[in-house]
Amino acid sequence: MTALCPSTVDELGAAIAETAATHPRLLITGNGTAEGWGAPARPADATVDTTGLTGVIRYSPADMTIAVRAGTPLAIVQQVVREHGQRVALDPARAAQDATVGGLLATADAGPLRTSHGSLRDLVIGTTVVLADGTTARSGGHVIKNVAGYDLAKLFHGSLGTLGVVAEVVLRLHPAPRAVTTVRVPASAEHGFQVATHLVTSGVEAAALEWCAGPDDRLLVRLEGTPDGVADRVREVSADGATVLTDDEACEEWSAVAATAVGEPGDTVVRFGALPAAGPAALGKIRAFADDLGLGVTISSSVPAGVHTVRVHGGAARAHSHLLAALHDDHHANVTVLRRDGLHTSSAWGPPPSAIRVMRAVKHRFDPTCRFGAGRFDGWLDDEKGLS
Amino acid sequence: MTGDVRAEFVAALGADAVLADPVELRAYECDGLTGFRVVPALVLLPRTAAAVADAVRICARERIPFVARGAGTGLSGGALPVANGVVISLQRLRSIIEVDPVNRRAVVEPGVTNLDISRAAAPHGLYFAPDPSSQQVCTIGGNIAENSGGAHCLKYGFTVHHVLSADVVLPDGTTAVLGADSPHLGGYDLLGAFIGSEGTLGIATRITVKLLPKPAAVRTLVADFPSVEQAGDAVTSIIAAGIVPAAAEMMDAVAIEAVQAALDAGYSRDTAAALIVELDGPQAEVDIQFAEVRQLCQNHGTTNIRVAGDEHERALVWKGRKAAFAAVGRISPDYIVQDGVVPRTLLATALTRIGELAAAAGLRVSNVFHAGDGNLHPLVLYSEAAGELERAEELSRAIAELCVDLGGSLSGEHGIGTDKACSMPRQFSEDDLATMALLRAAYDTDGICNPGKVLPTPRLCGEKPGVHRPHPLEAAGLIERT
Ligand SMILES: Cc1cc2nc3c(=O)[nH]c(=O)nc-3n(C[C@H](O)[C@H](O)[C@H](O)COP(=O)(O)OP(=O)(O)OC[C@H]3O[C@@H](n4cnc5c(N)ncnc54)[C@H](O)[C@@H]3O)c2cc1C
Numbered sequence: 001m002t003a004l005c006p007s008t009v010d011e012l013g014a015a016i017a018e019t020a021a022t023h024p025r026l027l028i029t030g031n032g033t034a035e036g037w038g039a040p041a042r043p044a045d046a047t048v049d050t051t052g053l054t055g056v057i058r059y060s061p062a063d064m065t066i067a068v069r070a071g072t073p074l075a076i077v078q079q080v081v082r083e084h085g086q087r088v089a090l091d092p093a094r095a096a097q098d099a100t101v102g103g104l105l106a107t108a109d110a111g112p113l114r115t116s117h118g119s120l121r122d123l124v125i126g127t128t129v130v131l132a133d134g135t136t137a138r139s140g141g142h143v144i145k146n147v148a149g150y151d152l153a154k155l156f157h158g159s160l161g162t163l164g165v166v167a168e169v170v171l172r173l174h175p176a177p178r179a180v181t182t183v184r185v186p187a188s189a190e191h192g193f194q195v196a197t198h199l200v201t202s203g204v205e206a207a208a209l210e211w212c213a214g215p216d217d218r219l220l221v222r223l224e225g226t227p228d229g230v231a232d233r234v235r236e237v238s239a240d241g242a243t244v245l246t247d248d249e250a251c252e253e254w255s256a257v258a259a260t261a262v263g264e265p266g267d268t269v270v271r272f273g274a275l276p277a278a279g280p281a282a283l284g285k286i287r288a289f290a291d292d293l294g295l296g297v298t299i300s301s302s303v304p305a306g307v308h309t310v311r312v313h314g315g316a317a318r319a320h321s322h323l324l325a326a327l328h329d330d331h332h333a334n335v336t337v338l339r340r341d342g343l344h345t346s347s348a349w350g351p352p353p354s355a356i357r358v359m360r361a362v363k364h365r366f367d368p369t370c371r372f373g374a375g376r377f378d379g380w381l382d383d384e385k386g387l388s
Numbered sequence: 389m390t391g392d393v394r395a396e397f398v399a400a401l402g403a404d405a406v407l408a409d410p411v412e413l414r415a416y417e418c419d420g421l422t423g424f425r426v427v428p429a430l431v432l433l434p435r436t437a438a439a440v441a442d443a444v445r446i447c448a449r450e451r452i453p454f455v456a457r458g459a460g461t462g463l464s465g466g467a468l469p470v471a472n473g474v475v476i477s478l479q480r481l482r483s484i485i486e487v488d489p490v491n492r493r494a495v496v497e498p499g500v501t502n503l504d505i506s507r508a509a510a511p512h513g514l515y516f517a518p519d520p521s522s523q524q525v526c527t528i529g530g531n532i533a534e535n536s537g538g539a540h541c542l543k544y545g546f547t548v549h550h551v552l553s554a555d556v557v558l559p560d561g562t563t564a565v566l567g568a569d570s571p572h573l574g575g576y577d578l579l580g581a582f583i584g585s586e587g588t589l590g591i592a593t594r595i596t597v598k599l600l601p602k603p604a605a606v607r608t609l610v611a612d613f614p615s616v617e618q619a620g621d622a623v624t625s626i627i628a629a630g631i632v633p634a635a636a637e638m639m640d641a642v643a644i645e646a647v648q649a650a651l652d653a654g655y656s657r658d659t660a661a662a663l664i665v666e667l668d669g670p671q672a673e674v675d676i677q678f679a680e681v682r683q684l685c686q687n688h689g690t691t692n693i694r695v696a697g698d699e700h701e702r703a704l705v706w707k708g709r710k711a712a713f714a715a716v717g718r719i720s721p722d723y724i725v726q727d728g729v730v731p732r733t734l735l736a737t738a739l740t741r742i743g744e745l746a747a748a749a750g751l752r753v754s755n756v757f758h759a760g761d762g763n764l765h766p767l768v769l770y771s772e773a774a775g776e777l778e779r780a781e782e783l784s785r786a787i788a789e790l791c792v793d794l795g796g797s798l799s800g801e802h803g804i805g806t807d808k809a810c811s812m813p814r815q816f817s818e819d820d821l822a823t824m825a826l827l828r829a830a831y832d833t834d835g836i837c838n839p840g841k842v843l844p845t846p847r848l849c850g851e852k853p854g855v856h857r858p859h860p861l862e863a864a865g866l867i868e869r870t
Binding site for chain 1: 730
């Protein structure tokens with residue numbers, strides 16, 4: 001397949017404009033770490049490969065902002081800013097596989113730090129995007145506080161490559177914590193929810209509160225701050241049966257969390273959102289269902305946010321699809337497939353959200369000829385027929 | 389507007405929900421940017437979300453432009469009516485539907501004031517983080533539209549970071565829920581795009597906000613500096629040390645003088661700059677970092693540090709800071725509040741250039757600002773009676789555009805509205821603006837939802853921009869300005 005491989009925003013705009021007639025259907029790719037997200041994209045006439053669109057455009061450590069080309073892997077950005085004691089407060093599992101910043105924005109991905117810092121939606125302060133006709137458009141800027149104009153970055157958050165190409169991203173940075181300690185508390189989903197709630201309301205300001213299932217059920221509490229401050233807070237957190245982890249142990253635990261989100265060949269990985277207090281019951285139901293179907297599940301839940309990532313392994317493909325259908329029944333539009341190897345059908349999405357008309361209208365205005373990412377949203381976007 | 393349409397509004401909403409009396413309509417002719425005034429054809433006061441949808445459906449069918457209105461404290465003319473259009477006031481949708489302490493959220497109607505949300509949450513040890521100085525009066529609907537900030541947004545972010553979902557009436561009169569029970573949802577972040585859209589994409593009728601637990605510890609200090617530049621450097625060094633203050637606010641000598649004259653908030657009169665730094669969080673972290681902040685202020689030449697010893701003293705520090713605009717208003721017959729942003733490291737440059745611009749214009753400018761995020765609020769002092777209005781407007785516009793030239797933004801929190809729509813081409817290219825217009829058209833095909841705001845239009849940009857006069861609520865001493 002033809003690949004457009006621009007290395008500048010201008011080249012990108014030109015390539016997209018020039019191929020309108022010859023290559024009407026385009027598939028935007030970064031490092032390919034989210035190939036399994038959503039429904040399968042339909043065959044395209046060309047790919048828009050963003051991996052040549054890399055590098056830091058402007059880094060201002062004192063302002064704690066960095067502008068990068070969207071094909072830059074997050075891991076590289078982290079390396080650059082770490083030298084100045086800073087970080088992008090985002091830890092999605094795919095970062096370890098060199099996921100690009102643009103790809104992470106388009107997938108709305110995040111990791112355990114979502115508990116304290118949200119997702120890229122909350123960290124992006126400016127973007128440049130290229131639309132289906134090659135138009136290059138900026139929104140936001142280089143300052144953290146800015147309400148001038150509409151925030152187009154939000155639209156692209158979760159767009160899965162169906163609106164346009166994210167070409168440049170300006171990020172807000174945070175100080176890298178001087179000290180980090182993880183405490184592990186053995187806990188059922190229900191108990192984990194109670195402990196997490198208690199910790200949130202006690203004002204201990206945990207950076208992450210991740211409940212994990214498989215093999216053991218446990219709550220991971222990550223505290224970040226100054227060395228003395230963290231030591232003090234660890235004492236507050238440590239209850240009966242809690243273990244303060246060594247750096248190696250902590251690293252192992254957090255790698256396991258990441259592994260849940262990535263999955264293995266043959267697995268299905270699903271992320272869904274629910275009211276935080278509804279988490280334990282929802283997770284209990286999934287585990288019971290998986291047991292019945294002979295499936296294995298590994299779970300990682302950002303408890304205060306109510307965001308759950310479920311890796312399904314083993315068993316029959318039909319059973320994977322049943323489990324997904326059950327999730328759709330309960331959590332409707334708020335279920336995203338992150339890996340679909342295990343699925344029996346290609347359908348990935350549940351019933352569309354109530355705002356689907358707005359989503360379709362946005363798609364129609366931004367990409368009227370459906371050049372980008374046809375199929376990713378399945379029946380949600382009627383992009384095979386073209387939109388009216 | 390025909391009598392038939394008016395009758396239809398009356399039939400749908402009830403006679404007491406439709407204002408047509410010219411005297412009553414006058415109360416809605418402007419928002420906090422009082423230099424722009426337009427009397428609408430009708431004001432509608434629906435009581436329910438369904439009635440809002442009914443009203444918008446009639447507008448859509450008849451192509452009648454409508455403007456949503458909360459408390460009318462906006463400072464950019466966002467709620468300015470459209471002639472021959474209707475104003476849909478959300479003032480009667482004021483119930484707090486639910487406070488859910490377990491999930492730490494509240495479900496409210498759009499006319500609920502910002503402060504009432506925190507009041508309702510307080511018994512559970514929770515609060516709503518965005519804290520604009522107008523919080524006693526401004527509504528959550530207005531906060532969403534403007535993506536309002538507050539003194540504490542350096543650490544806690546803006547309204548967009550604290551809203552989970554909103555029921556909205558779209559400009560065609562249909563309804564949709566944007567957002568969900570958790571931040572994870574399938575599809576585009578339509579809620580994120582709606583927040584900060586200045587009432588141009590629809591009307592929020594029911595909003596679910598996040599509530600935060602009150603921080604375990606709070607410590608506040610005021611450090612005096614011999615120059616605003618040194619104070620700015622101190623802020624930069626605090627942030628470079630990896631500290632994220634809850635707030636870092638600055639006042640220059642003119643503002644301090646005015647505040648001390650208006651109310652004695654304990655600020656030193658003989659200093660060039662006062663820097664307020666507030667830290668909050670777990671006690672241990674706050675204590676350690678507070679000591680570091682003191683040291684850093686000392687390294688940058690502070691001449692005096694006043695630490696708020698208790699909650700009363702802390703409240704006084706903030707009272708002084710929040711009264712700064714009104715206080716400056718007292719030492720000048722008229723003034724314009726500007727709201728621009730520069731990269732924080734260029735604060736000193738920006739302030740020097742503003743000083744030069746002011747000197748060239750022969751006018752005084754006082755600077756009160758959110759130092760942590762480079763959000764400047766220069767107050768341009770002038771006397772309309774002395775014929776200085778035009779010069780003041782020009783100076784104010786020059787300051788906003790200077791912010792853009794320094795790599796910043798036309799607005800940090802007050803919005804573009806009517807006021808700055810014509811300056812938008814300074815910050816954004818034609819393609820940028822045309823792309824923003826695509827988003828607007830996706831929500832509002834017919835262009836009836838708060839037309840003329842945010843994006844420049846030839847009609848508007850031919851007209852003369854307006855000027856600040858004290859908001860009626862401010863004049864009455866009900867609210868203060870930051
Ligand atoms: C003294 C003073 C101090 C201030 N301090 C701050 C501050 O510290 N930080 C800050 O950010 N702002 C501040 N402001 C500005 C202002 O208070 C905020 O912008 C506020 O959010 C406006 O709320 P409101 O209810 O008054 O909205 P209005 O002024 O009535 O409307 C503002 C915009 O919101 C739209 N709107 C209103 N309700 C809805 C709805 N339900 N759905 C959709 N759109 C709607 C309107 O159409 C309009 O475009 C201050 C203003 C004053 C007068």
